[in-house]
Amino acid sequence: MNLIRSIFLIFFFLGSNLSYATNEDLQIKISKNLRCLICQGQSIHDSDSEFANSIKILIKKRLNEGSNEKQIYEHLKDKYGEWILYDPTFNKNTYFLWILPILIFLIGGGIIFKLFIKKKN
Amino acid sequence: MKNKIFSISLIFFFLIIFLVFYKGLQNSNIYTPDLEIKKNIPTFKAQIFDTSNEISSEKIFNNDQYYLLNIWSSWCVPCRDEHPFLVYLSNKKNLKIIGLNYKDNNKSAKTFLKKLSNPYELIFSDRDGIIAIEWGAYGVPESFLIYKKKIIKKIIGPLNKEILFEIEEIIK
Amino acid sequence: MASLIGFNSLLFGFCFAILTIIFGIKNFRNSNIFDHKIIFFTLLQFIFVVVSFIGLIVAFINSDFSNETVFNHSHTTKPLFYKISGTWGNHEGSLLLWLLVLTLFIFLFLIKSKKQSKKYRILTLLFQQIIIIGFFIFLIKTSNPFNQIFPIPMEGMGLNPILQDPALAIHPPILYLGYVGSSIIFSAALSAGALNYISKEWAKHIKKWVLASWVFLTIGILLGSIWAYYELGWGGFWFWDPVENVSLMPWLALTTLFHCILVLEKKPVLSSWVLVLSISTFSLSMCGTFLVRSGILNSVHTFANDPERGLFILIFLFCLVFLSLFVFFFLHRDDNENTKSFFWLSKETSILVNNWFMMYFLTVVLIGTVYPIFLEVISSKKISVGPPFYHKLIVPFLIPFLFAMAIGPKLKWVKSELQNKINLILFLVVSILLSLLIIRLLDVNFLLNTVLLTSAFYLFFITLRDFFIKGFKNLSQNISHFGFSLLILSILLNNFFSSEKIRNLIEIETFYNTKTKINFESIKRKDKKNFKAIIGKFNIENSNGDIEILNPELRIYNQPNIVTSEADIKTNILKDTFMTMNLVQNQEYFNVRYQTKPFMLWIWLSVLLISFGGMVSLFKKNEK
Numbered sequence: 001m002n003l004i005r006s007i008f009l010i011f012f013f014l015g016s017n018l019s020y021a022t023n024e025d026l027q028i029k030i031s032k033n034l035r036c037l038i039c040q041g042q043s044i045h046d047s048d049s050e051f052a053n054s055i056k057i058l059i060k061k062r063l064n065e066g067s068n069e070k071q072i073y074e075h076l077k078d079k080y081g082e083w084i085l086y087d088p089t090f091n092k093n094t095y096f097l098w099i100l101p102i103l104i105f106l107i108g109g110g111i112i113f114k115l116f117i118k119k120k121n
Numbered sequence: 122m123k124n125k126i127f128s129i130s131l132i133f134f135f136l137i138i139f140l141v142f143y144k145g146l147q148n149s150n151i152y153t154p155d156l157e158i159k160k161n162i163p164t165f166k167a168q169i170f171d172t173s174n175e176i177s178s179e180k181i182f183n184n185d186q187y188y189l190l191n192i193w194s195s196w197c198v199p200c201r202d203e204h205p206f207l208v209y210l211s212n213k214k215n216l217k218i219i220g221l222n223y224k225d226n227n228k229s230a231k232t233f234l235k236k237l238s239n240p241y242e243l244i245f246s247d248r249d250g251i252i253a254i255e256w257g258a259y260g261v262p263e264s265f266l267i268y269k270k271k272i273i274k275k276i277i278g279p280l281n282k283e284i285l286f287e288i289e290e291i292i293k
Numbered sequence: 294m295a296s297l298i299g300f301n302s303l304l305f306g307f308c309f310a311i312l313t314i315i316f317g318i319k320n321f322r323n324s325n326i327f328d329h330k331i332i333f334f335t336l337l338q339f340i341f342v343v344v345s346f347i348g349l350i351v352a353f354i355n356s357d358f359s360n361e362t363v364f365n366h367s368h369t370t371k372p373l374f375y376k377i378s379g380t381w382g383n384h385e386g387s388l389l390l391w392l393l394v395l396t397l398f399i400f401l402f403l404i405k406s407k408k409q410s411k412k413y414r415i416l417t418l419l420f421q422q423i424i425i426i427g428f429f430i431f432l433i434k435t436s437n438p439f440n441q442i443f444p445i446p447m448e449g450m451g452l453n454p455i456l457q458d459p460a461l462a463i464h465p466p467i468l469y470l471g472y473v474g475s476s477i478i479f480s481a482a483l484s485a486g487a488l489n490y491i492s493k494e495w496a497k498h499i500k501k502w503v504l505a506s507w508v509f510l511t512i513g514i515l516l517g518s519i520w521a522y523y524e525l526g527w528g529g530f531w532f533w534d535p536v537e538n539v540s541l542m543p544w545l546a547l548t549t550l551f552h553c554i555l556v557l558e559k560k561p562v563l564s565s566w567v568l569v570l571s572i573s574t575f576s577l578s579m580c581g582t583f584l585v586r587s588g589i590l591n592s593v594h595t596f597a598n599d600p601e602r603g604l605f606i607l608i609f610l611f612c613l614v615f616l617s618l619f620v621f622f623f624l625h626r627d628d629n630e631n632t633k634s635f636f637w638l639s640k641e642t643s644i645l646v647n648n649w650f651m652m653y654f655l656t657v658v659l660i661g662t663v664y665p666i667f668l669e670v671i672s673s674k675k676i677s678v679g680p681p682f683y684h685k686l687i688v689p690f691l692i693p694f695l696f697a698m699a700i701g702p703k704l705k706w707v708k709s710e711l712q713n714k715i716n717l718i719l720f721l722v723v724s725i726l727l728s729l730l731i732i733r734l735l736d737v738n739f740l741l742n743t744v745l746l747t748s749a750f751y752l753f754f755i756t757l758r759d760f761f762i763k764g765f766k767n768l769s770q771n772i773s774h775f776g777f778s779l780l781i782l783s784i785l786l787n788n789f790f791s792s793e794k795i796r797n798l799i800e801i802e803t804f805y806n807t808k809t810k811i812n813f814e815s816i817k818r819k820d821k822k823n824f825k826a827i828i829g830k831f832n833i834e835n836s837n838g839d840i841e842i843l844n845p846e847l848r849i850y851n852q853p854n855i856v857t858s859e860a861d862i863k864t865n866i867l868k869d870t871f872m873t874m875n876l877v878q879n880q881e882y883f884n885v886r887y888q889t890k891p892f893m894l895w896i897w898l899s900v901l902l903i904s905f906g907g908m909v910s911l912f913k914k915n916e917k
Contacts, residue, residue, distance in 0.1 A: 028793070035677050038259050041534050043679070046527035048858070048875045048884065050224060051260055054250030061251065079257040086679025093674055097664045101686055105653045112645050116635050128622040132615070139611050144670045145589045146600045146607070196878065224878050 023063050030059050030069055033086050034076065043086065159271040163255040170220070170244035171227050181219060181243060187292045188267040191241070192221045192253055195233035197261045203279035204237045210285070211240035216292050220244035223253055223261045266291065296360045299348025300439040306341035306396070307429040309334055310422050317415045317422070327411040331418065332403045338425075339396040346389050349438050350380045358449055361440035362386060366451035368852075370823055378462035379451065384586060384602075385438035387465060388428065394473040395425050402477050402502070409498060416484035417477075423616070424476055427609045435602050454824070454850055454857055460520040464513060468540060471510025472581075475543055475574045478502055478550070482571030483617060486625040491564040496557035503554055504911045507547045511904040514540050519897060526860050528793075528871045528888050530896065533683045535590045538662045539581030542655060546574040549651040552644045559706060560641070565627045566648075572617040577659075579610045589666055636708045643701030650694045657686045688745065695748035695781065698774055699755040702767065720758070724750035735789050746785055752778035769913065773906030779899035783892040790891045799882040810834045811887055824848040829874045833887065843887075845874040869893040 028045060034055060036047035044052045055076070062072050076084050088094045166177050182188055191207060193200045211218050220241035222230050227246075234241075247253055256265060259277060266274040266288060273291065276284055313334045320328040349362070353376045358364040366383040367376055380386045399421040406414050432438070481499055485491045517540065518530040531537060550570040553563050584590050587603020635641040661678045669675050703711070711717070728746035732739060756775035763771065794811065796804045803812040812832040819826040827847040834840045846859040860873045868891040875884045 033679070033681060035679070041532070042527070046529065049260075050250060050878055053877070053884075054224075054254055057249040058251050058254055079254065081675060083675045083677050086677050087681035087685075088676050088678055093668060093672065093676060094664075097660060097668075097678065097682075098686075100660055101653065101657045104656045105649075105690075108649050108652055112649055116645055117637050117642065124622065128618065132618060135611065135614055135618070139607065141667055141670050142583070142589070142607055143604070145666045146587055146603050148669060226879055 023060075026069065027056070027059050027063060030072060031056055033073075035084050035086055037080060037084060159273060160257075162265075162267055162270050162272060163252075165252050165255050167221075167245035167247065167252055170222055170246050171231070176243075176245060181245075182267060182270055184217075185269070187216045189216060189218045189288070190221060190256070190265040190267060191218060192223050192247075192256075192258055192261050192263045194223045194225045194261050195229035196225065197223075199279040200262045201237065203262055203281070204240070206280040206285050207240040208238050210288065211242075213289075213292065216288075217242045221252060221256075222246045224248065224250050295348045295351040295355070295357065296439040296441065299345045299352070300437070302341045302345035302348060303429065303433060303439075306338050306345065306392070307426070307433070309338035309341065310426045310429060313338065314419060314422050314426075317418050321412060321415045321419075325411065327414060331415070332400070335396065335400040335403055335418070339393075339400045342389070342392045342396050345438075346380075346393055349386055349389060350377055352439075353377060353380045356449065358447070359441050359443070359445040360438075361442045362438045364442060364446055364449050364451075366449070368449045368451055371451075371457070374459075375457045375462065379456075381465050382456055382461070383451075384599075385432070385436045387469075388432050388436050389438055390465060390469050391473050392425065392428050392432065394469050395421065395428060395476055398474055398477040399425070399480075402481070406498065410488075410490065413481075413484055413488055413490050416487060417481045420480035420483050421476060424480070424613070427612075431602070431605050431609065435599075435605055450853075453853065454848065454855075455524060458520055458524045460516050460523065464516040464520060467509055467516060468513025471506050471508070471513050471547075472540065472543060472578050474502075474506035474509060475547060475578055478506060478547075478571050479575035479613075479617075482568050483620050486568045487620050489624075489626055491557075491568060491625075493558055493561055496554045496567070500551075500554050500558065501911055503547065503551050504907050507544070507551060508904050508907040508911065510540070510544050510547060511900065511907070514544060515897065515900045515904075518900075522893070523860070523862065526858050526873050528860070528890060530893075533658075533661070533680045535662050536585050538658050539577075539585055542577045542581065542658055542662075543574050545651055545655040545658070546570055546577055549648050549655075550574060552647050552651075556641055556644050562641075565621075565625065568621060568625060572614075572621070576610065576614055576617070579606070579613060583607055583610055584662070590662075638704060638711070639709050640701065640704045640706045643697060643704055646697045647694075647701065650690060650697070653690060654687060657683060661686075689741065691781065692744055692748045695752045695778070698777070699748075699752045702759075702770060702774065716758075717755070720754045721747075721751055724748075724754060731786075731789070737789065742785075742789075746782075749778055749781040749785060753782055769906045769910035771906070772909060773903050776899045776902030776906060779895060779902065783895040783899055787890055787892045787896065791889060793886065793888045795884065795886045797877065797880075797882045798885050802882075808836050809887075811885070813883075813885065823852065824850045827874075829883065829885075831872060831885070831887075833870070833872075841870060843870065843872040845872045845885075847874060847876060864894055866894060867891060 031045035031052075032043050034044040036042045036044050036049060036052045036055075038049055038051050039047045042052075044055050059072060062075070067075075073085055073089075082089070082093070088097055090098055162178065162182060164178050166175050168174070169176050189207075189210065193204075207218055210216055218240050220243070222244055224247065245252075253261075253263075256263075257275075262279050264276040264280060265272050266276070274288070313331055316328060316331050316334065320331060349360075351357075352360045352363050353367050354373065356363065356367060356369045356376070358367075362383060362385045366386075367379050371379065381390045399418060402417065402421075403414060406417075478499065481502065482491075485495050485499075514537075517537065521532070522528065522530040550567065553567050553570060556563055557567055583603060583606040586599070587606065588600055589603060635645070661682050665676055665678055700711070700717075703709075724747045725743075727750055728743045731746060732743045735742075752774065756771055756778055759767075759771050760775070794804070794806065794809065796811070798804060798811070798813045800813055800816050803810060810833070812834075814830045814832055817828045817830065819828060825848070827849070828844050829846070831843045831845070832840055833843060841863065843861045843863065845861045848857045848859060850857070856876065858873050858875050860871055862872075863870045868889055871886075871888040871890055873886045875886075877884050
């Protein structure tokens with residue numbers, strides 16, 4: 001049981017990313033995570049609308065000024081709301097979003113174990 | 122017994138989902154930003170149209186009167202349609218119209234103003250559209266009614282008669 | 294004229310729905326023999342729907358703009374092929390397609406189930422007719438494909454060039470054969486549940502329906518991805534867009550159902566769960582239809598949004614759900630409580646593990662898709678749930694899933710010992726080494742990706758070896774699992790090794806970089822029938838000195854007034870090169886994107902392989 005728990009922990013914590021080699025890669029990563037607000041379901045990276053192009057220029061400018069990824073997201077969230085971010089941040093609005101699937105996974109595992117697996121007598 | 126509780130709670134669960142979806146249908150699908158809190162105008166520096174001088178936002182909006190910031194371009198078709206409304210509003214004494222020339226070139230912009238007349242007290246240029254983003258704009262045309270450095274009303278899209286009337290009511 | 298026939302045909306089809314129900318109930322109660330008139334009625338019903346459908350196609354071919362649907366979605370200058378495919382590319386026409394598949398499947402079911410009990414067949418028919426009637430009413434009342442408009446317009450409105458693509462043309466019919474085809478599984482399972490008919494024999498009988506629906510659904514989803522890749526111009530093939538998710542969810546449920554049927558074929562267990570999965574698959578299809586057509590979600594692919602239609606589907610969906618709940622709780626009895634325990638190392642358990650993970654993936658996709666709706670209704674806050682969410686929750690769980698997929702099929706029923714442990718460990722070591730070699734070259738999260746790649750390679754090698762040692766035994770399973778391993782491998786390697794260069798270039802300009810040289814050689818302008826084209830010629834030279842010429846295109850249409858960017862994609866067995874060119878407002882230069890995407894072809898081929906495994910199983914059964 002402890003082994004399983006530690007494996008889960010390793011997966012979740014090491015899911016975090018290492019730093020990006022170039023600013024350009026980071027630019028692409030950020031623009032892929034932003035929604036093009038005047039398009040129907042495209043990211044800023046994929047879109048060629050005026051809005052998307054301006055956001056791309058803004059990202060580049062801010063990265064060069066020294067802002068990090070989180071600050072850029074905060075700045076844009078302030079202007080346009082949470083809707084512009086594709087990666088839902090883990091806050092009081094999204095607890096259920098992130099936790100419910102995991103909960104269901106654990107409950108499912110529990111049900112299977114209890115109901116179906118023969119206990120060694 | 123256990124089965125009955127389970128089935129009833131399941132029915133209840135689906136009823137709630139039904140109600141949520143039903144309510145979701147009623148809601149409009151267009152995202153309008155949260156304007157209950159009056160937001161402060163952004164601070165920025167911009168180049169005055171057709172010059173190489175810069176001006177800062179403090180200087181533009183510092184009087185005790187209403188301002189209407191209008192985002193426009195010569196290549197934007199609805200901007201042509203809304204322009205007469207702007208010209209009309211420019212005659213109001215307590216309202217100043219400020220123009221943000223969005224992703225435009227000076228020559229076409231000047232031709233546009235020459236043809237349709239210039240309602241703007243001041244125009245500044247936003248070549249890459251970054252300043253528009255600082256305002257939280259989606260594109261062009263868009264207008265912001267400002268008083269005491271706060272955004273009172275955001276108008277997405279071109280002005281029309283109803284919006285004109287609303288603006289007139291507010292600035293009385 | 295065609296519209297008149299079409300509409301009246303619909304009414305006749307509706308009448309036959311009522312007729313079959315009446316005769317069905319009579320036959321259920323009275324004699325012991327199945328009344329063959331009923332099969333004839335379902336055939337007639339199907340024929341009427343076909344006639345109606347052909348009526349609409351004819352209206353499209355003739356550009357009959359007195360028909361509102363044709364007016365909205367067609368144009369005289371559209372090529373014939375796209376006029377025809379435009380028939381089902383709109384809301385009303387696609388609903389006719391729904392009816393087509395619904396009526397076809399119940400007719401085929403009645404023909405192919407002659408060995409089954411009479412009550413079961415009739416009850417299946419009744420449940421299916423409930424669905425069919427629901428759709429007839431929906432169609433006739435809110436989405437009539439034969440509305441007339443007057444005065445008759447000279448020209449139509451529907452000339453969106455993005456929708457004129459061969460993959461998109463055949464995507465709906467094939468997808469619907471799977472998506473709507475799961476209705477027969479729904480009806481048959483409810484019927485079997487109500488009659489306590491779910492058993493080993495029933496599992497054998499329903500298996501081919503599950504497989505058929507599954508094969509079509511898999512290929513249908515594949516076609517949608519191919520269209521997105523080639524036509525939408527950003528080089529992606531899956532975006533976790535709500536419409537994509539809505540086709541994936543029934544697929545996940547159907548795959549899980551199939552694996553459960555495999556258990557049920559051998560032992561009388563999991564019958565309640567099989568019933569639940571059968572209900573869920575079609576309910577997810579209906580729920581998906583609701584989400585996509587009601588305007589409640591925001592997506593690239595939504596049809597015309599109409600809350601009135603949304604309300605109808607919502608009510609219809611919940612009627613079906615409550616009907617299913619009624620059958621499940623009041624009529625179905627699960628008698629086999631005692632044979633439920635499985636040994637931990639057995640095939641049954643490995644299938645349970647499969648179910649466990651698949652249901653988890655399903656909940657992730659479901660919650661991700663509908664959560665924004667719930668949040669907005671409850672707290673008026675609007676959030677987006679995009680690819681990062683799905684990747685974070687699904688990718689780590691793929692690792693144990695892939696390992697289980699490798700080991701599971703090797704286990705025997707009831708109780709098993711792991712044979713050939715040395716071989717299994719050997720392959721594990723090889724997979725780990727191979728992954729380490731590859732991941733070392735990259736600048737990505739080391740541990741997670743190495744383990745992920747290892748698990749994919751492991752499944753790949755194990756299933757590959759199984760071809761040689763197992764021969765024709767379980768061939769279909771092997772092909773599908775091998776295909777799945779290939780899919781994950783291709784996606785991973787594509788992800789790791791794709792590169793993209795974005796530059797603003799003017800004509801004659803060249804872009805240099807240590808690895809590539811992109812030369813924007815020239816622009817050609819061409820005038821075609823409905824658009825003006827700007828074609829760029831680019832020479833791309835890589836570090837080996839190989840030169841490649843790519844010609845992305847910009848098309849300026851005048852009707853409708855839009856500009857599309859046509860990517861030039863060169864495919865070979867190892868990689869795709871992908872180039873697009875876009876105008877920049879107010880500037881002389883173009884924004885040019887050049888991407889290298891390794892193994893794209895393998896992504897498509899692996900999905901074909903997965904479905905091929907299912908096809909092999911289907912045809913094998915027919916021989917018996």
